[in-house]
Amino acid sequence: MLVHGTRTSSAIWQAQVAALRQGGHAAHAIDLPGHGARSGERFTLEGALAAIDDAVSACTVPPLLVGLSLGGYASLAYAGRHGGKLAGVVLAGCSTEIKGKPLGLYRHASTHVTRWLGLGQGTWHVVADMLAALAGYSPLRDLRRLLVPVWVVNGRRDPLRLDERRYLRALPGVRLTVVPRAGHDVNSHAPAAFNRVLLDALHELASRVPTPVPA
Numbered sequence: 001m002l003v004h005g006t007r008t009s010s011a012i013w014q015a016q017v018a019a020l021r022q023g024g025h026a027a028h029a030i031d032l033p034g035h036g037a038r039s040g041e042r043f044t045l046e047g048a049l050a051a052i053d054d055a056v057s058a059c060t061v062p063p064l065l066v067g068l069s070l071g072g073y074a075s076l077a078y079a080g081r082h083g084g085k086l087a088g089v090v091l092a093g094c095s096t097e098i099k100g101k102p103l104g105l106y107r108h109a110s111t112h113v114t115r116w117l118g119l120g121q122g123t124w125h126v127v128a129d130m131l132a133a134l135a136g137y138s139p140l141r142d143l144r145r146l147l148v149p150v151w152v153v154n155g156r157r158d159p160l161r162l163d164e165r166r167y168l169r170a171l172p173g174v175r176l177t178v179v180p181r182a183g184h185d186v187n188s189h190a191p192a193a194f195n196r197v198l199l200d201a202l203h204e205l206a207s208r209v210p211t212p213v214p215a
Contacts, residue, residue: 016029
């Protein structure tokens with residue numbers, strides 16, 4: 001299950017959906033309120049969590065939830081509330097607390113992603129909605145309470161990895177991958193490296209499932 005960032009849409013995950021399906025995995029990317037097929041709606045965190053929950057509930061088995069940027073924060077918030085519905089979480093481009101200076105960095109990063117991909121033009125109200133929705137939200141608080149495996153993936157050039165080490169301290173066992181020469185939109189800058197993280201994560205999760213013992 002893949003969740004996009006601010007002012008983009010589910011379209012950013014085309015390379016990941018293709019690679020996952022080629023590897024024999026079901027893959028589905030959703031649009032958050034205010035984005036893509038839901039661009040006529042206003043973004044709220046509760047609306048984002050509801051969108052994720054609808055998609056997760058439609059899965060036949062607990063999915064690996066993958067979020068980039070805003071989608072990463074929304075995925076983390078969802079996992080903090082509904083971790084029992086998930087097999088694991090991949091968090092990309094969201095390794096910082098959204099307050100003070102990082103707010104400006106977030107605006108810069110979302111602008112870069114939008115220009116690079118050519119998506120989301122004329123929807124800057126979503127940024128204001130996003131900032132209001134995340135005001136006071138602490139990703140570290142939710143991270144500390146997770147009981148499912150967590151992978152963190154960041155581009156080395158991503159400005160939103162200020163608290164990367166704090167994330168690792170908050171939840172021992174977090175797997176960190178920093179992708180060289182990639183920026184905030186790490187899944188698009190380095191799709192092969194990003195896809196490898198996803199496939200390896202799914203392989204690890206599959207190995208955790210007990211093999212049925214014949215009666």
